[in-house]
């Protein structure tokens with residue numbers, strides 16, 4: 101019965117509103133699937149497993165299992181990286197301690213407060229430039245016209261990709277993003293194009309890194325390429341890390357901005373409040389990360405038998421952490437299906453938790469804040485043209501493919 105339930109969650113027909121299925125799933129906090137994997141759906145059990153060192157992010161099984169579960173990123177990274185470099189050179193989201201911790205520490209150092217503050221100013225400029233370009237419009241697809249281009253441009257700024265290379269970089273990013281949307285009909289043809297984009301972006305980054313080692317600038321890639329206390333990241337890890345930042349920071353942010361506007365248009369009193377009182381943005385965004393998160397689940401592997409939630413996950417079993425369900429668990433959140441931007445003690449799983457907690461969270465929060473406040477203030481009389489909107493097929497990175505709006509103008 102429960103096996104069927106998770107298949108329903110994966111079914112694109114249920115993408116617009118998976119939350120009633122999550123509520124049913126939570127009746128069995130840790131549920132065995134027919135294929136031998138386990139789905140974890142309650143806040144307490146998710147919290148425990150996120151902090152359990154016996155849960156691994158390495159050596160996740162290859163597709164078909166994870167293709168079916170829509171496991172994002174594994175195709176993109178594990179397969180090409182396994183075949184062409186070695187398993188040791190996977191990006192750190194797919195590595196366990198101690199390698200994970202070393203690489204993550206190096207990246208965290210580059211997300212220093214001063215750099216993140218500078219990114220706020222740049223994000224503001226980029227946001228307003230994008231909106232200025234939409235001045236004559238009375239119809240928008242918020243995804244293609246705004247949410248999609250913004251995060252790639254921000255990541256180019258962060259990494260230090262020169263302006264003139266941005267269009268090429270955008271093209272690769274768009275192609276790589278298709279790997280995050282498992283689609284059985286087109287995967288085979290698309291896989292070739294994705295591998296080409298992966299090779300092209302890796303070659304490009306290797307060249308860029310060479311330049312940054314010779315003549316460092318004030319950007320994240322120069323910082324990572326430099327030596328600190330005798331430590332220096334090798335080229336394989338640098339390329340894998342740069343691609344990880346691009347991929348992990350792109351579609352996720354697109355979905356946070358798009359889900360944000362969709363939710364605010366469904367609850368117009370909160371849109372109006374954000375327009376008048378932009379200082380409410382930080383708490384509103386935390387609630388969005390709980391209520392309509394961009395990342396719905398992540399997968400792991402049990403490294404030992406783990407007794408949890410009245411069952412035992414056997415060693416070697418894949419584990420699906422249904423984070424978005426944990427963030428709607430009534431045992432942890434009062435009135436969990438209500439959007440409450442002032443919610444106190446909002447410990448959602450929008451950025452995961454523990455060891456792999458999102459490195460880009462401070463930047464993502466800034467991007468969402470800047471974008472949502474600017475959209476609330478500059479879109480005149482926005483109306484949804486389709487509700488629910490069409491969704492991307494992926495169940496893990498969940499978000500609208502288009503968000504069609506009618507507006508009176510862009511101020």
Ligand code: HEM
Nearest residue numbers: 192193348349352353356395398451452456458459460464
């Ligand atoms: C990890 C969500 C934006 C970089 C994660 C994880 C989540 C997440 C849930 C945990 C993955 C796991 O446990 O397996 C989000 C959301 C974002 C966002 C919702 C936007 C709204 C960004 C941005 C960047 C970024 C902008 C970088 C520029 C990363 C990296 C990791 C990660 C590098 C891996 C951390 C590790 O393995 O230690 N993110 N992310 N993310 N995120 Fe984000």
